[in-house]
Amino acid sequence: MVAQPFRSAGVLLRGCGSATPSRSISNADLGQRVETSDSWIRSRTGIAARRVLGPSESLIDLCAASASSALTMAGWEPDSLDLILLATSTPDDLFGSAPRLQSRLGAHRAVAFDLTAACSGFLFALITAAQYLRSGAMRRILVVGADQLSRWVDWDDRRSCVLFGDAAGALVMEASPDDRDDLNGFLMRSDGSRGDVLKLPQIDERxxxxxxxxxxxxxxQPIQMNGQEVYKFAVREVPGILDELLQQADLGAEQLDWLLLHQANQRILDAVAERFAVPSTKVLSNLANYGNTSAATIPLMLDEAVRDGRIQAGHRIASSGFGAGLSWGAALLRWSGPA
Known part of the structure; x- marks a missing residue:
C-alpha cells in the first residue's frame, strides 16, 4: 500500500531568533560624515542608530546566530528541518546564500534556497513556507529574513544613508497535527509599474x-529611493491591504493584540495605526535602535517582543511588509510558541 502524505490543517509558529552586528552607528556618528543631525533624523524617521557589519562579521554569521536561537527556543535539532528559506536581497553569494546557512547549521536533511522580495521578503517567505506545510510536503521549516543594506547604501547621500542597517531574524514553523492554525489569512501584492521609486539597479557599463x-x-549601483513616493505608497496601500485581510477574517482592529509592520519609518507606523485607530501601545516598534533592516525588520521585532514578554501565546498579530518591487503583503498571525 502506498503511504498517504501527511496533510496539515494549519501551521504553528514555534520559535524565533534574531542577531545584529556588534557595531552601532548613532545619528551623531553620521553627522561626522554628512550634513545632518540627531534631531533632523529623529524628527523625520524616528531612527536614533543603526547596526553595521564589521570586517570580522558576515551576513551568514547573523543568519546562523538568529536561526540557532530560533531552533533553541523551539527545542528542535537542525536535522529535523525539511526546508530553509532565506529571504534576502543582499546575499553573500549572488547564486544564493541559503545552502551555506544549511551547511553552517548542520541541517543536512533540509533543502535550502533564497527568496528575494526586498522589505516584503520575510512575510512572503513565511507565507510560502506555510504552503509547503499545508500540502504535507514538509513538516518543519526555518524562515530567515536578513539583509546587509550597508553594502549598498550611498553613505554620502544624507537623504538615504540615515535609514538603513544590517540584521537577521528567524522563525521556525511546523505543520499542525490538529485544527490549530497560526496563519489565519494572508494577502500579497506587487506593482512593477511603480518599481523605480525604490530600487538597487545594476551598473550600466560594458x-x-x-x-x-x-x-x-x-x-x-547604490540604493535609489524617492522617499516621498515610498511614504505615500506605504500609508495608502498598507492600511488598505490590512483592512481587506481583517474583513476576510471577520475581525475588527480592536480584536488585535499587536500591529507588527515593516520597520521603515516611525511616521509610517504612526500613520497606519491612526488609520486603524490602533493605540500606540499595540504598535510594535524598534527601528529607533536598528533603522530599516529590510527583510529582517519583522522577525527582529517579533523576537524582541516575544523574549521581553510582550507577545504571549495566543496573541493575535496583524503584520504587513512593504517595499521595493513595489511589493506589499499582510498576514494575520497567532503566536503559539514552543510546544
Whole structure:
C-alpha cells in the first residue's frame, strides 16, 4: 500500500531568533560624515542608530546566530528541518546564500534556497513556507529574513544613508497535527509599474569582449529611493491591504493584540495605526535602535517582543511588509510558541 502524505490543517509558529552586528552607528556618528543631525533624523524617521557589519562579521554569521536561537527556543535539532528559506536581497553569494546557512547549521536533511522580495521578503517567505506545510510536503521549516543594506547604501547621500542597517531574524514553523492554525489569512501584492521609486539597479557599463562585441560589467549601483513616493505608497496601500485581510477574517482592529509592520519609518507606523485607530501601545516598534533592516525588520521585532514578554501565546498579530518591487503583503498571525 502506498503511504498517504501527511496533510496539515494549519501551521504553528514555534520559535524565533534574531542577531545584529556588534557595531552601532548613532545619528551623531553620521553627522561626522554628512550634513545632518540627531534631531533632523529623529524628527523625520524616528531612527536614533543603526547596526553595521564589521570586517570580522558576515551576513551568514547573523543568519546562523538568529536561526540557532530560533531552533533553541523551539527545542528542535537542525536535522529535523525539511526546508530553509532565506529571504534576502543582499546575499553573500549572488547564486544564493541559503545552502551555506544549511551547511553552517548542520541541517543536512533540509533543502535550502533564497527568496528575494526586498522589505516584503520575510512575510512572503513565511507565507510560502506555510504552503509547503499545508500540502504535507514538509513538516518543519526555518524562515530567515536578513539583509546587509550597508553594502549598498550611498553613505554620502544624507537623504538615504540615515535609514538603513544590517540584521537577521528567524522563525521556525511546523505543520499542525490538529485544527490549530497560526496563519489565519494572508494577502500579497506587487506593482512593477511603480518599481523605480525604490530600487538597487545594476551598473550600466560594458567592456570590450572580442572584435566589436562587448559584455556587461557585473555590479550594482547604490540604493535609489524617492522617499516621498515610498511614504505615500506605504500609508495608502498598507492600511488598505490590512483592512481587506481583517474583513476576510471577520475581525475588527480592536480584536488585535499587536500591529507588527515593516520597520521603515516611525511616521509610517504612526500613520497606519491612526488609520486603524490602533493605540500606540499595540504598535510594535524598534527601528529607533536598528533603522530599516529590510527583510529582517519583522522577525527582529517579533523576537524582541516575544523574549521581553510582550507577545504571549495566543496573541493575535496583524503584520504587513512593504517595499521595493513595489511589493506589499499582510498576514494575520497567532503566536503559539514552543510546544
Amino acid at each position: 567592456a570590450p569582449l572580442v572584435g566589436d562585441a562587448s559584455h556587461p560589467q557585473g555590479g550594482f
